Structures are given as C-alpha cells and as structure tokens.
Amino acid sequence: MSIIAYRLFLWIYKGGAILLSPFNEKAKRWLSGRKTVFRDLETFIGQNKSPVIWFHCASLGEFEQARPLLEGIREQYAGYSTLLSFFSPSGYEIRKDYSGADCVIYLPMDSGRNARRFLDLVKPVLVVWVKYEYWHFYLKGIRQRKIPLLLVSGIFRPEQPFFSWWGGFYKNMLGCFTHLFVQTRESKNLLGSIGFSDNVTISGDTRFDRVIEIAGLAEGLPLVEKFIGGQPVIIAGSTWEADEEELDHFANTQTGIKFIIAPHEIDEVHLQDIEKLFRHTVRYSVLETTGDLQKNEGIAIAGMEHSNANVLLVDNIGMLARLYQYATIAYVGGGFGDDGVHNVLEAAVYGKPVIFGPIYEKFVEAVELVDAGGAFSIENALELEDTLLLLLKKGEEYNSSCRAAGNYVSSRNGATRKILSYIQENRLLTN
Secondary structure, X not given: OOHHHHHHHHHHHHHHHHHHOOOOHHHHHHHHOOOOHHHHHHHHHHHOOOOEEEEEEOOHHHHHHHHHHHHHHHHHOOOOEEEEEEOOHHHHHHHOOOOOOOEEEEOOOOOHHHHHHHHHHHOOOEEEEEOOOOOHHHHHHHHHOOOOXXXXXXXXXXXXXXXXXXXXXXXXXXXOOOEEEEOOHHHHHHHHHOOOOOOEEEOOOHHHHHHXXXXXXXXXXXXXXXXXXXXXXXXXXXXXXXXXXXXHHHHHHOOOOEEEEEEOOOOHHHHHHHHHHOOXXXXXXXXXXXXXXXXXXXXXXXXXXXXXXXXXXXXXXXXXXXXXXXXXXXXXXXXXXXXOOOOOHHHHOOOOOEEEOOOOOOOHHHHHHHHHOOEEEOOOHHHHHHHHHHHHOOOHHHHHHHHHHHHHHHOOOOHHHHHHHHHHHOOOOOO
C-alpha cells in the first residue's frame, strides 16, 4: 500500500460511514461523536495542568486490556493526567464515563491535519496503543515529536500485511513504536523476521491481569442466585443470533437446567427474538422491578409468577464478568460469526469449562485454552448438546476441564507488571 492508497482507504471509510449513518446507529454515532472532539480536547487541556499520558483503544475489548496498565500508571504516577481515546462506538459509548481517565474521547479520523492538531493540543509525554490499529498520520506525528510510544498486548499473524512483500507501508508504521510488548513467542519471531527484535518483549496479555482482578473483586448477585436456586446453570455470554439458535433446543427440552443469556446486542428487537426462541424466559429487568420470576409471553406483568422460567435474559450491559462466577458451564458467543469468539478469559478465570463455536483461530487465548483442555469448540447444535450432557455429569471430564481453565488463566498473569517495570527502568515518566 502507498500513501495514496491509504488516503483513498480513509476517504472510502468515512464516506461509507456517512452513507450508512441514516440506517445504522453505530455509523451515526461514529460520525456524530467526532463532531465535538477538538472542542472537548481544548476544554480538557485548558483545565488540565498536568502532563498527559495518552491511551488509545480500538474498542471495548482493547479497553479491558488497557485498563490494568492505565490504572497501574495512575497509581504510581499521580502527577500525570490520562487521556483515553476510542475508535469504535462500541467502546466509547460504554466507557465514556469511565472515571479512571481524566478525559475520554473518540479518536478523530486519521489525517495529517487532524494528527497535527491533536498532538499540538494534547502534547502527550507517553503514548500507549493497545493490541492493534495502526493509523499512519498519528504514528508518524508521534515519532516526529520523539514521544515514547508503546504497543501493549500486541498479537501478530503471518497473513498480516507487515509480513508481505508489499507491506513496506505497514512495516514503517511499526517503526514508529519505541517498544512493542507482544503476547506470544510467535509474534516476537514474526517481528524478528522483518527486523524488529531489540525493541520487542514477550509480556503476555494484560487481559489476564484484568480478569483475575475482576474475579477477585466480584460481588454477588442476589437476584441471579435466587433464579438459579441451586440448580446447574449454563451461562451464555456475548451471544449472537447464531449462538442462540444453537442453544435453544437444549434449553427448551432440559427444563431442569437453568440458562442465563447475556446477548452481545440488547436492542428490543433482538431481545424479543430471543424470547421467541426460548419458551420459558424472564428478563433480568423484571427481577429488578418485582423481585420475582414474572413473565407472560415475553412481557413482564407485576404480580404474575412464572415459576417454570428456566432462562434468564440479561437485558443490560456490564454484568457478564460477574455472572460467570455462577456458571456450571460457560458458553461464549461469537464463534459462529466472521469476527470470531468473544472474551473467553472472563469465564475461564473462575475455573469453569468454556464452550464456543468453530471460529476462534485468531484468538490465541481460545486456541491455548482448547489445547489445555479447559475449553471445547463445537460445530453445531448436536455437538453442543453432547458436550453439555457430558460435562453436566460432573465426572472426571468436568473436573479436569475446570482445573485446566483455572490454571491456564492464573499461570499467565503479570503482563502489566512487566510493562510498568519497563516504564520505570527507562524513566519514561520521570524527570
């Protein structure tokens, strides 16, 4: 790719968002959220008297990787302010009120003008980008200003353009980073094959630190405990329609087992579609309102008890990581979609078997968890039901899987500590 092709890509990307915005809520938010970014930045900088550390995340998953490091830096370096930027609405809209950063914004679209204006305003003393997303003009501007730039929890695969004969443009963007902290030996070896070795460290994935922290602080959910009532429970998190269609037959026929479904999207149309698939459901919002299991054909009616509900439909965002503590078995969604499985670590940290669909090869933690015996990939509903029935017997297969899942996560903590040590040893945040 050349700079001309890159500019064309940016133009097409923004043009596509404009065309989609009347029909697509995410595209609409992607555009509208950027209209006031520089005004918000000017307000923040005008009120801020401390040097700024800038964290950039593509979306919500990358935020969870950034969070342990961001909070670790705030604790150790109290004299600095933190700016957190997102590219995607699914990250910004959920974390725009995050109190751990002094300012949370959308990242303005990459361009020479925007990058210069952004960096001239913020004047960051340290920049941290998480996992991936490589924006040429921002990276070039950071390098020209000689600002320390770290990539954390990086993951690289042979098919990425950095490693192709035509990937010089992308390789140059990697050259802007002061240091690259990667998750795996394979990533380090790939970077070494194109000349990056002295500034690459295998640190692991900071998400392990984050999920371990969440599990250690997880509070109980009394309404969930009341719903479960001591029965076996399958918790399905971050599900899409394809996942729900794999699960519905088992849930409808195994009424002695409790199911908790926390879908990835909680718009009303999707919630109603789930209620059509699963015959005996109750929404979490109903439990909050009434304190009882009440439902009638998908519509909550106060005072009407529905004691045979075996599916709890979670119609809010933010509970999933705490929900997994109650799982007998966890099912993680996304594995039947093009983008692949969602966060398997949130479930595995509790030492519970994890099941997901067939598309997971891009996610090293999912691959390693399967190899360790803590997770199972299924191709269809029949395989799913066979796996669930086997694990629900709670024999040696179940116990072995629980141990493998818990051990896998606990043995991989410490990435945040390694990065903080690098920052301290290289005096990146000291005078």
